[in-house]
Amino acid sequence: MKTFIPLFLLVFLVGCQDSKKSSYAVGSNNQEEHPGKVLMERQCYVCHSPSANHEQRLAPPMIAVKKHYVAANTTKEEFAEDIQNWFDNQTEDNARMYGAVRRFGVMPKLIIAKEDLNQISDYIFDNDIEQPEWFEEHYNKEIRKGFLMRNGKKI
Template sequence: MRQVNIMMRIFVLLAIAIGFSQCSSTKKEKSTSEAPAFNLEEAQNLMTTNCFACHGPAEPGKRIAPPMANVRMHYLEGDISREDFVKHVSTFVTQPAVEKSKMPGAIEKFNLMPAMGFSEEMISKIALAIYETPEDSPIWNRFPSAHEDQDQTPLEKGRQMALSTKTQLGKNLMGAIKSKGTLGAVKFCNVRALPLTDSMATVHNAAITRVSDKPRNSGNQANQTELKHIETFKQMVATGMEMKPIMEEANGKVDFYMPILTNNMCLQCHGAPEEQILPTTIARLDSLYPGDKARGYGENEVRGIWSIHWEEETAP
């Protein structure tokens, strides 16, 4: 009992002391101990650099994600406070999930946004920028240019190229399966058919390929280095490790590798023949891809990798 009383007293004294010291401290001292003040322009740059590969301006037919101004509008619905706005956006971006969505139609149309592993601090800055940027601002129409991207680390660049390509591919594939069925969608799993010209690949002068140890199209056969990395990723899956991209930098050249995992949707074309791949699909695949090795996969297996290569621009 006595001990509790003493503890209580110490606590009260401490509270008073802290209270006083805060009152007497000058404003300047206070601001140095807190997070640096929010800078809208800096946060807007973070937004265009990190989000506009997918959410940036694009012709309606070429969109791979809803324009950010639309996202903003949906999240503003219902007289939401600034804090709640930031909270809702941050919660979704940290780990996108159907249950958290305020735009289920967008998931239908574009596929769920991939998780990107941004820091909490960066996400809340960006969320605030989305909130604070007015509806009619020209920022919404800004292209993520090479200049702004200099703030991005090579790892971020590689990841973003892989993810935006994947998003584009996923959107095309889902759309095709819905409108044409599995059979008609067969040619939509081809990355070379993607219009990568107006995306980040041009900005970074990058070569993006998708290769496999068991390719369907023999042109997608992984080379020795790539095979080695595929093995590493397979081990990561087997041991339940967190999947991290592999990056190698030498003489201004960057080599970036990121795993491609299967999900349930893939199995109608890459799963067990007859059971999951329908006979009609098998017949089509046989005629288009003699020597197809990409069958018999289950869920959450390494189907291949993104292999991305570019040269770092030297900063001026």
């Protein structure tokens, strides 16, 4: 019996170390955050912060980016390709967020590993993105004015 207990503990500990976490959740002690969320918060929120007020922000919030790039029929692969295309060719002619370019200029060229950008795109596409308190009212006002574009077309 004495040899059974240490053997059981050894199997239990080894089994726990080999288990892999297969899903991501916010605020759960048993699961990790999605790596794309962590990367987005670290690399994108510097300028695209959901907590910046409307007047003092450096760039549009990430929810605005999502709303300009994701339509009802957009696939995750198309979204990832569009984001990669923007990072590869950040010019005024390649922009989809014309109001943001007018207000903030073209986003400065950043070097983000393709794998990291894919993780960020994956997270943005599949999840609700935090938005500033003022965003919904602003977004609806821009739609009414006819200023918002998605995929090169007014929405």
